[in-house]
Amino acid sequence: MRAVHKRYLREFFPAMFAYVILLLVSVTWLKTLEGTWARALVTMLPVVPIAFVIRAMVRVIRDQDEFERRIDLEAIAIGGGIGGFGFFTYGMLLNAKVLPPPSAESVAIWVLPVLMGCFGVAKCAVRRHYHAQ
Known part of the structure; x- marks a missing residue:
């Protein structure tokens, strides 16, 4: 496996792991929250690691x-x-x-x-x- 692909896996898997954890946390936490801003903030938590997944994809494509x-x-x-x-x-x-x-x-x-x-x-x-x- 080439170095560019190893880097991709090092970036992709932690981001996907964080996505899964934050998705579970946000879905559970949303059940207890009231208020638009708090619900919007908690709902957006899993979006952050997906941005890192997209970044990893762009970087691997760029460096191939x-x-x-x-x-x-x-x-x-x-x-x-x-x-x-x-x-x-x-x-x-x-x-x-x-x-x-x-x-x-x-x-x-x-x-x-x-x-x-x-x-x-x-x-x-x-x-x-x-x-x-």
Whole structure:
């Protein structure tokens, strides 16, 4: 494993661990809080480590060689396109009243995980495509 990827793992895993812990803490703590500012502050606690996850992703992409960056760029384009197309399709079906409307927060909270998941799957597919050639 190259040094750039080791650094990524050293940055990614602690941030994800902090995210999980802060998510559990904030969900539990929110049940006891009143007041908009306090609830907003506690709700935003898990967002901070996700910013560090995104920072780690940007740094690893920036510091990779050209071939690895090409794989990531294609995976971001494909994953973003698939995720965006999926949400667009879902919105069109909601607009046509084909599907029951969910709450806004239940849709909004899934945007980043869906995009990241699509990126991960697309990266595996793109990497396999280039290694098969």
